[in-house]
Amino acid sequence: MPELDIESIGEDLPLLEGIRTARAIRRLKPDPVPPELIRKVCEAGTFAPSGGNRQPWVFVAVTDPERRAWVAERYRKAFHVYIEPALKAAEAPDFPDAGRRNMRAALHLADHLHEAPVHLFIAGRSRRNEPQVQALYPCAQNVLLACRAVGLGASLTTMHMSFRAELDTWLGLPENTPTCALLPIGWPLGKFGKPPRRSVDTCLHWDRYSAD
Ligand SMILES: Cc1cc2nc3c(=O)[nH]c(=O)nc-3n(C[C@H](O)[C@H](O)[C@H](O)COP(=O)(O)O)c2cc1C
Structure with missing residues (x-):
């Protein structure tokens, strides 16, 4: 791959177009991603809002292949347990195709997570013993949008939460800084x-919710 101009890459994608096309990209090439590009998308994360501007986020980008295999093995096991009932339900002939496609893509990610060149964990400092998840999701969304802008594939996942205690210790995170999201990142x-989304007209109400 030719050398990337980290400063200019992704700077010209119109914001709303980026938002509308930043879908979950779960099929990723194993090729490495320059660390400066990961730095750039994390920097976009740091521009997220947070209560009192406390900026509780902490990013841990896992790139070492053995360490990625450690995460992937646990994620795959947890995901298979989670998805099994849904896979059964998806056998019904009237199950929506989009749902089936989404499930297949999520399963592909679970089975190939070790190949994703970057496992980006977003953790956050707790406040009054409560994880500041509400501030970490806007941050994660900014990272996803920045990935879209620079041409990296990414998705938001939370399956690691089922082995979070073990994971957080393994990542070396302090006890008051739990992980809340794992973004597998790579070239799409x-x-x-x-x-696929419902029209905004089905969920936008004016002045008062109306069931019609
Ligand atoms: C809170 C949250 C948790 C999610 N957890 C997972 C996950 O564990 N694994 C996964 O593959 N995708 C996960 N996703 C991604 C969603 O499945 C995805 O955003 C959704 O299917 C829409 O995908 P699309 O934008 O490609 O249509 C999660 C999304 C959110 C917002």
Whole structure:
């Protein structure tokens, strides 16, 4: 791959177009991603809002292949347990195709997580013993949008929460700084595009919620 100009890459994608096409990209090439590009998407994360501007986020980018295999083995096991009932339900002929596709992609990620060149964990300092998850999701979304802008594939996952205690210790995180999201990041195998969504008109209400 030709050398990337980290400063200029991703700077010209219109914001709303980026938002509309930042779908979950779970099929990733195993090729490495320059650390400066990971730094750039994390920097976008740091521009997220947070209560009192406390900026509780901590990023841990795991790139070492053996360490990624450690995460992937646990994620895969947890995901298979989680998805099994849904896979059964998806055998029904009237199960929506989009749901089936989404499940297949999530399963692909679970089975290939070790190949994703970057496992980006977002953790956050707790406040009054409560994890500041509400501040970490805007941060994670900024990182996802920045990945979209620079052409990296990424998705937001939370399956690691089922082995979080072991993981957080393994990552060396202090006890008051739990992980809340894992973003597997890499160069996409597929293309960006508009994800299937209900029309905004089905969920936007004016002045008062109306069931019609
Ligand atoms: C809170 C949250 C948790 C999620 N957890 C997972 C996960 O553990 N594994 C996964 O593959 N995707 C996970 N996702 C991604 C969603 O499945 C994905 O955003 C959704 O299917 C829409 O995908 P699309 O934008 O490609 O249509 C999660 C998303 C959110 C917001």
